[in-house]
Amino acid sequence: MKLTYNWLKEFVDLDLAPEALSAKFISLGIEVESLTRLGDISGVVVGLIEKIEAHPNADKLVYCTVDAGKEKKLNIVCGAKNMKAGDKVPVAVDGAELPGGFKIKHTKLRGLLSEGMLCSSKELGISEEADGLLILPSDAPIGKDITEYLNLKDWLFSLEILPNRPDYLGIIGVARMLSASLKIPLKTPEIEIKKTDGKAASEVKVTIADKELCPRYTARIIKGVKPGASPLLMQLRLKFAGVRPINNIVDVTNYVLLELGHPLHAFDKKLISGNHIIVRRAEKGEKMTTLDGVTRELGADMLVIADEQKAVALAGIMGGNNSEINSSTTEVLLESAFFDAVNIRKTSKTINLSTEASFRFERGMDHEGMIRALDRAAYLLQKYCGGEVCDGIIDIYPEKIKARKITTRFDRVRKLLGTDIPDGEMLGISERLGFKMLAKDKTGFTVEVPSFRVELDREIDMIEEIAQVYGYEQIKERTPLISLTSCIPQTSFEDEVKRALVGRGLYEAVNWSFMAKSWFDKGGFPAGSPLREYPEILNPLTDEWNVMRTTLLPGLLANTTHNVTRFGNRNLRLFEVGKVFLKDSAGKFSEHKNIGIIATGLISDPGWAESPVEADLYYIKGLVESVLASLRVPYELLEGYEGEAYDKDMAVGVRINGKTAGCFGELRKSLLKAFDIKQRVFYSKLEIPSMEAARKGTIKFAQLPKFPAIKRDISFIVRRNITSAAISAYIESLEIKLIEKMSVTAVYEGDNVGKELKSITFAIVFRSPDKTLTDKEVDDLNNSIIAGAAEKLGAVIRK
């Protein structure tokens, strides 16, 4: 909500400077979005346009002769359309300075010298939209400084009002809080309605057909109004508040809405057929055209204000154009009503129309304050529109809304706030806030909640009220006494996973949980792919993010593309730990925590002393295996994993507890191509819950061996289709108990071993737990391995 400093001062005797007031607002929980100095202008004066001529060189410009009170008439080129000769307008003369430091000088515009500028309200910093020149009243004194004439020296506050404080949506509400908090008097707005002959009750009849949705409807009749422009100050303040001035009658209703926070509506009474207002639900499919010119189809749960023939307003949201105030309006039916907040909100959401009125009604309005708003607007119509206010208020109030009562215990306030706030202070604060004291004793007090505080009905609400006025800065900090819990897990499995990967040189990524549905088509995933079982976002921000990710791959792949093509890093080893989301055939959603790993380019940072090694299957395999081992997760590998992200035979499955819980391998070329990646990329996925469930308990120490080991290397020359696993399986089949460990130390293919053959060297470590082995014992064992190799593996042993 926007309001100016001077306007606020009409409601409360304020002696705080604007900056100090801004700090005060924040301490009261009213966020100040901005504080702007107004009238930061010099050299702008009232001028009279004496003559308007066409500009010889430009169709869209005119050439004006202006009397700005100077010795000489000024010739000014202007692009506006809304003025005529004889109008008075603000003129920025040579040397003038406009808001934002914009300086006016003599300038040639399309060949003609312009000795200044005629100004709109936007150029003077009054409104945000440009709506032609600001036409001043005809009695404005020529040559008078505009900031003095318009009283422009002011400050504009833009306040953010929280949903629980609809009372702050009027200046009076803000003033009321300042009055209570600063202990300064509140001023009530002027209302002096003259007595007239007319009787409101005999002019119009009001029927409430749905008292749930409209608990109270009040109206006044004002006759003899003369539509025209509203007073300049009113127009300016409306503009400052972001409301467009329309005519004096509509402006009055908007002005009072800003002042007192209650929405009002003015009907042209002569357009209400049968002089009968009926507040009813719309017929299903009933149509009406609202003031914004849109014809809307209504539903049976929407409330309308109708006459005997038609709906004339969408209750609490917007009037209809069939009863709009117009230049021939003479009689006004002024409405001040109270509508059900939830219903207004639902309607506003359904038709997607939010107005100053609906915004307030859906937050809850003051069912008593509405009368004062009605009276204030009637008074201003009398004052500024020549209206005569008919005697009496039409007030249809089928069931009086009961005032809420709250009992507050002094000790409870102190206990919850942790302060020694005295009883008397609590009472004083409550009274200053407008609560009516109903009863009090040693233990507490009972108040009646004022009607403008719609959100309050519990003791805790009073505690908050008291605390706010007492001041949160007075709450003393204390450290609570914390009892120690004996068993709290010290690390989470997820933390350990991250540590294992970071420790192996990977960078951690965090990607969006959203992805594009179209990603699967682009990446060439078949229609029935389980990856396409994504939960869809019904109201996505963009098509790029219209489903939840079912895999970590899209994010990591995008990271790869961006780093390689845009950020200049072709060497990438990234992982992410995060959730993926699925929707099953029954429509049930589930979420699963996964690890995703991407490796491409060099596997260690390049340098002068290191020989560059490109990522390959053995890198990702070694990484996955060492991470699983370090986390004490038993696993099996499964060759020939069929995964849609991989080409055939390019991936290996990871089985944990007999279930496939991961994979690793080289990403398929067609997928990489779709995402502009021209280098080999290796990817692994692992499911955290399976890993965590399978992990073995704590680390178990094994006794260190007492006797030395003896190592032998055996190079098996075998056909290329014999795998290293086949060789180790052969050695294991010999069940030699003294083999402690064996590992592959070299693989060679080439001229020295012959075509279609390869050499695989195993290093075998022999050790006995109870003696030192002799060379002969080891040689015998070694020879037993060699002996069967020819038969079982077709191997030749390289000497």
Next chain:
Amino acid sequence: MEKELEKLAGEIAAAVNAAKTREELEAARVKYLGKKGALTAFFDKLGSLPKEEKPKAGALLNTLRKKADALLAEKAEGLESCSESNALDATLPGRNFSTGRYHPLTIISNEAKEIFKSLNFQIIEGPEIESDYYNFEALNFPPHHPARDMQNSFHLGNGMLLRTHTSPVQVRTMEKQKPPLRMITIGKCYRSDASDQTHTPMFHQIEGLMVDENINFGDLKGILKVFFSRLFEREVNIRFNPSYFPFTEPSVEVSFSCHVCGGSGCSVCKKTGWIEIGGAGMVDPNVFKSIGYDSERWTGFAFGWGIERLAMIKYGINDIRLFPENDLRFLGQFE
């Protein structure tokens, strides 16, 4: 001859000693041990000596020869290592250690977890796809209340949505555990807000809850003071401004005194001395009611704020959109 040999031994030792380069050493070798060297000349003379002197002179010569060889070899070794150390360029960079990096959001989350673990808070996780009940209703957001506009949610259908805050985890924890209770949760949240420098539709929140007998508003201030002071490694003060969240009352906006300037005003705190960080408050009795806790006996506080915001403040990051981009040049800065 004995004397002559002694003299020669001295000369050789001096010459070898004096050699500063391999070339000089080689020259010395040639001078004494070469084909026409001084020592070689003695061997040549050996034949012309009387028979009885031959064995003794031969032995002397051999000893000298061995000694000279040893001297030369020792010197050569010394020169070698010396010349090698002259060739070493210590200004070359050392070998690379390819170290990994945690994402800055993980670093901050881990620091926060450590602090709360030390205060005996449990760390709890909850689902990111939530029901309207846990995300709003149980947290005292009535249906159709404008407070819901503060948190625009993404809907997935079947009444499910992406959680807009981590607060549902409070409710889920209270459903499972009886007070006293101390917990934090950290995780992803989603709001359908357009991206800008300080907003992204996905972000991370830390949420805390403490419920016990006699927990008051001052305890909230105290715990927050401990947390922010430890996180920013400087004693800070806590400021509360009134705010509104349906699930706490009183509700506050929390600021801490600037960790950079200590409150006197600097560019980090925009000259205010305070840094706004997030929301907090005393748990609303309606929340306890929907869980089944007796709100007369138990009181508690809750707090929550963005992990991204913490990281931005701590590291001086000016654009929240850098976090999900995973540019190595960004990630690489957080060792």
